[in-house]
Amino acid sequence: MKTSVCIIGGGPSGLMLSQLLHLKGIDNIVLERQSREYVLSRIRAGVLEHGFAALMREAQCGERMDREGEIHEGFLIAHDGRLDRVDLHKYSGGSSVVVYGQTELTRDLYEARDRMKGVVIHNAEDVQPHDLASATPYVTYRDGDEIVRIDCEFVIGADGFHGVSRKSIPKGVLREYEKVYPFGWLGVLSRTKPVSPELIYARHERGFALCSMRSQVLSRYYIQVPLTDKVEDWSDDAFWAELKRRLPAEVAARLITGPSIEKSIAPLRSFVAEPMRYGNLFLAGDAAHIVPPTGARGLNSAASDIYYLYHALLAHYERGDGSGLENYSAKALARVWKAQRFSWWMTTMLHTFPESIDYDKKLQETELAYLFSSERALGSLAENYVGLPF
Ligand code: APR
Numbered sequence: 001m002k003t004s005v006c007i008i009g010g011g012p013s014g015l016m017l018s019q020l021l022h023l024k025g026i027d028n029i030v031l032e033r034q035s036r037e038y039v040l041s042r043i044r045a046g047v048l049e050h051g052f053a054a055l056m057r058e059a060q061c062g063e064r065m066d067r068e069g070e071i072h073e074g075f076l077i078a079h080d081g082r083l084d085r086v087d088l089h090k091y092s093g094g095s096s097v098v099v100y101g102q103t104e105l106t107r108d109l110y111e112a113r114d115r116m117k118g119v120v121i122h123n124a125e126d127v128q129p130h131d132l133a134s135a136t137p138y139v140t141y142r143d144g145d146e147i148v149r150i151d152c153e154f155v156i157g158a159d160g161f162h163g164v165s166r167k168s169i170p171k172g173v174l175r176e177y178e179k180v181y182p183f184g185w186l187g188v189l190s191r192t193k194p195v196s197p198e199l200i201y202a203r204h205e206r207g208f209a210l211c212s213m214r215s216q217v218l219s220r221y222y223i224q225v226p227l228t229d230k231v232e233d234w235s236d237d238a239f240w241a242e243l244k245r246r247l248p249a250e251v252a253a254r255l256i257t258g259p260s261i262e263k264s265i266a267p268l269r270s271f272v273a274e275p276m277r278y279g280n281l282f283l284a285g286d287a288a289h290i291v292p293p294t295g296a297r298g299l300n301s302a303a304s305d306i307y308y309l310y311h312a313l314l315a316h317y318e319r320g321d322g323s324g325l326e327n328y329s330a331k332a333l334a335r336v337w338k339a340q341r342f343s344w345w346m347t348t349m350l351h352t353f354p355e356s357i358d359y360d361k362k363l364q365e366t367e368l369a370y371l372f373s374s375e376r377a378l379g380s381l382a383e384n385y386v387g388l389p390f
């Protein structure tokens, strides 16, 4: 097979880029290791910054998001016996976020690819990029007993943290930065009305908790747990009891509980790989960087990569201008690191650290006290949470 852009990975990053390129007549193929059912069964985060929402609309995939997604103009932080509100709209100069599940968003992107007869190959085994440093790279994959070869001009590594793309960059070229947190988030999805119309992030001495949602009938809750905990250790009852302990009494009293329809533990990790380009391979999204979920930056960091890559490829194909591709890595990384900083800051401020001394706890309290006493501090939080400009 032959195409202009071969995209490895059919998650939100790969599908979004495929859709945007297709709309401009740039030929591309998406190779996804899993079945579509599998991809759409993964429960992921649910807060979209306005820039990501705009990209969905540009990709002609924003209709259901605009109909079913909820605009949130603020969120709450429970701490030290208080429940304070961050007015995102006020402090970001009129911006907001959209609460819309990543699983739904991925479904919309797949439907758009189908509608336009985009080529998305599922169950592609042993995907392998080749000759990336040359002008004629190609990608192979296995379909049963057959090895299929795709010749292309550019390879996009949008295959997530465990993908093959980043691993194809020679060791001497790639530099990886990683910070692993000593805890995870135990998440529960339940068909219940959310406890609050806005998200509640809770700092508590027993550990962090988060009340989120997918819709007015579907709630998503999380509690911080040690890495040694297993999902099997947590019955639904134990989860709800622990969540209630970490929430302000009046919130806990109105929490509606129900059977979990999904329950999983995700370890918290920060990771960046530099550079994001090697020859004609370009990394995007989770393939190049991971954030802990505390600042809701994961998908949103992927969005700016896709935006920069899309415009760089467009400039190359429409005007023969390669400067966007030349500058892609530096430009993408500058924003990626700001999302890293913000996620680290939110995580550090709100979690209980096993090694922390009384001095650290005092600083956490002071960080929150300062935040809610300073319009400038709230402005900085809001600006980052709704998404820094691309
Ligand atoms: N070959 C082909 N596809 C692969 C391979 C491979 N070797 N390895 C992984 N994949 C696929 C995965 O099955 C997955 O569907 O690549 C896709 C990558 O998707 P995501 O992990 O969702 O990454 P991305 O599209 O960058 O989306 C970023 O996802 O993990 C969240 O917090 C993250 O919200 C952010 C978003």
Ligand code: PHB
Pocket: 044, 045, 046, 047, 199, 212, 213, 220, 293, 294, 295, 296, 297
């Ligand atoms: C979620 O709804 O899954 C969610 C929301 C906000 C976060 C992290 C996760 O910061």
